[in-house]
Amino acid sequence: MLEMHQESEYVIHHIQKLMAFFLSMRLFKLELETSGHHVYYQYITDALAKMPLEKRINDLIKKYNVQRFAYLEPDEYRLDQQLKAICGQLPISSSCYSTEHFIADRYTLKNKTSKSFVMEPFYRSMRVKHNVLMTAAGKPIGGTWNYDAENRKPLKTIPSTEPPITFKHDTKNVISDIKKAGLKFIGTPNNFHWPLSRKDALQALHHFITYRLPHFGTYQDHMILDDPFVFHALISFSLNVKHLNPIEVIRTAERALKSNPELYPLAAVEGFIRQILGWREYVRCIYWLQMPNYLKLNFFNHHAKLPQWYWTGSTKMKCMSESITQSLNLAYAHHIQRLMITGNFALLTGTHPDEVDNWYLGIYIDAIQWVELPNTRGMSQYADGGIMATKPYVSSGQYINGMSNYCKSCYYSVKQKTGEGACPFNSLYWNFIDRHQGLLKSNMRMQIPLANWNKTNIQTKIEVLEQAATYLKNIDSL
Numbered sequence: 253m254l255e256m257h258q259e260s261e262y263v264i265h266h267i268q269k270l271m272a273f274f275l276s277m278r279l280f281k282l283e284l285e286t287s288g289h290h291v292y293y294q295y296i297t298d299a300l301a302k303m304p305l306e307k308r309i310n311d312l313i314k315k316y317n318v319q320r321f322a323y324l325e326p327d328e329y330r331l332d333q334q335l336k337a338i339c340g341q342l343p344i345s346s347s348c349y350s351t352e353h354f355i356a357d358r359y360t361l362k363n364k365t366s367k368s369f370v371m372e373p374f375y376r377s378m379r380v381k382h383n384v385l386m387t388a389a390g391k392p393i394g395g396t397w398n399y400d401a402e403n404r405k406p407l408k409t410i411p412s413t414e415p416p417i418t419f420k421h422d423t424k425n426v427i428s429d430i431k432k433a434g435l436k437f438i439g440t441p442n443n444f445h446w447p448l449s450r451k452d453a454l455q456a457l458h459h460f461i462t463y464r465l466p467h468f469g470t471y472q473d474h475m476i477l478d479d480p481f482v483f484h485a486l487i488s489f490s491l492n493v494k495h496l497n498p499i500e501v502i503r504t505a506e507r508a509l510k511s512n513p514e515l516y517p518l519a520a521v522e523g524f525i526r527q528i529l530g531w532r533e534y535v536r537c538i539y540w541l542q543m544p545n546y547l548k549l550n551f552f553n554h555h556a557k558l559p560q561w562y563w564t565g566s567t568k569m570k571c572m573s574e575s576i577t578q579s580l581n582l583a584y585a586h587h588i589q590r591l592m593i594t595g596n597f598a599l600l601t602g603t604h605p606d607e608v609d610n611w612y613l614g615i616y617i618d619a620i621q622w623v624e625l626p627n628t629r630g631m632s633q634y635a636d637g638g639i640m641a642t643k644p645y646v647s648s649g650q651y652i653n654g655m656s657n658y659c660k661s662c663y664y665s666v667k668q669k670t671g672e673g674a675c676p677f678n679s680l681y682w683n684f685i686d687r688h689q690g691l692l693k694s695n696m697r698m699q700i701p702l703a704n705w706n707k708t709n710i711q712t713k714i715e716v717l718e719q720a721a722t723y724l725k726n727i728d729s730l
């Protein structure tokens with residue numbers, strides 16, 4: 253097991269992400285040793301940790317007189333290529349094995365001929381193929397495939413429940429190792445409570461299913477001040493590092509529904525399962541279908557940099573300061589914060605997708621390229637021109653006000669489009685529509701905003717565009 257600079261420096265990571273990976277590896281090493289295995293372990297403070305992977309593998313083969321090299325399919329294209337190249341040069345035989353930690357094959361979407369690959373048909377076919385939430389007659393349980401409509405209700409009173417389970421870890425050594433190794437990082441190491449082993453992960457899953465799953469559906473798109481987790485599961489790290497298998501998570505949720513349908517509404521269970529059987533598997537298939545070209549896509553030809561305050565959270569916009577500060581403190585934001593707050597703002601302000609990718613890939617505990625890239629470049633930035641999303645996920649302040657309580661305590665006024673204190677999302681939204689009319693006009697789902705903009709009187713248009721220009725010019729001081 254190798255802690256390596258190569259894996260710690262391809263982007264500037266959140267310190268909690270570095271801690272979580274190293275500590276999980278170190279705990280697993282102990283577990284293996286306790287059960288009688290011999291483990292070669294390289295710490296990040298070891299001078300050898302700076303050596304390339306090629307050299308380390310070759311040196312270890314010599315040192316231990318290794319007869320055969322076997323590895324598990326890595327999840328990232330970069331590592332996949334690197335390991336294939338290494339194997340091509342090895343003096344011994346090599347083989348690659350599936351991790352058996354995904355439900356769909358990497359290349360499931362390969363034979364599709366359409367230009368766009370929306371998630372819903374993929375999800376339905378996965379439900380049928382793996383018999384998830386299906387009746388004996390082969391119909392979706394409850395008669396409907398997708399209960400999302402029930403999850404988009406405006407924010408109302410939130411029921412109280414147990415907060416997410418937290419785990420205590422001794423972090424002193426790992427923090428000191430990260431600093432000693434000279435790794436750059438963002439964020440703070442405090443409030444570090446992630447599940448770091450198979451045992452922790454199972455506990456986290458069962459805690460979520462018991463206390464939070466019943467409310468997951470209704471509140472999954474809601475954003476609440478000082479409540480970063482709402483009813484989310486906080487299991488993405490455990491899934492991505494393979495402490496949890498996606499199918500076991502799905503079957504656990506299904507069993508909960510079966511055992512107590514009154515406590516676990518079908519809409520909540522279906523909504524949760526869709527995230528894993530649908531979205532998670534689907535984005536992975538998009539990744540393998542599109543790499544490496546996906547890395548270069550920039551449909552809107554955006555070139556701006558992210559404002560400085562993406563690294564500090566110091567902005568007067570409450571929605572942005574809350575989502576960014578929380579991300580820096582916890583290495584976590586839920587999907588609507590990622591999509592409709594930080595992602596929405598980056599898209600409205602014409603940020604280069606590379607900038608956006610690097611920020612997302614660094615800051616979140618669960619950020620690994622196979623899942624980060626399609627979500628960020630595709631879903632959030634529409635840089636793929638609609639391979640994943642049927643429209644760009646942009647909104648004015650009105651949507652944010654409907655789905656959160658952020659606007660109530662914001663410096664800006666969500667009702668104003670122009671003038672002193674007008675919500676920046678409002679003018680930036682219409683500026684985006686105006687600027688990209690040519691590219692958006694053939695998109696059926698953009699017809700209403702385009703029509704609304706076109707019937708806006710010219711004087712109002714000028715004022716809105718001037719307001720947006722002022723905000724874009726002074727973006728670092730918003």
Ligand SMILES: Cc1cc2nc3c(=O)[nH]c(=O)nc-3n(C[C@H](O)[C@H](O)[C@H](O)COP(=O)(O)OP(=O)(O)OC[C@H]3O[C@@H](n4cnc5c(N)ncnc54)[C@H](O)[C@@H]3O)c2cc1C
Pocket residue numbers: 483484485486487488489491492524527528531532533535585586587588590591595612613616618619620623624625627628631632
């Ligand atoms: C711009 C953007 C970037 C993202 N980057 C990542 C990333 O780097 N790594 C990552 O794991 N997820 C990413 N997501 C998806 C999602 O935001 C996180 O999986 C989720 O917030 C993790 O928290 P949770 O476990 O509490 O999730 P919950 O909301 O409780 O959902 C349960 C599980 O469903 C899966 N899931 C939900 N949505 C998605 C999705 N869109 N794609 C893939 N899996 C999903 C996750 O495994 C998650 O743990 C991103 C989403 C967006 C919009």
Ligand code: SF4
Pocket residue numbers: 569570571572648649650652653658659660662663664665666675676677
């Ligand atoms: S008023 Fe605008 S900037 Fe402020 S929280 Fe609401 S949407 Fe965000």
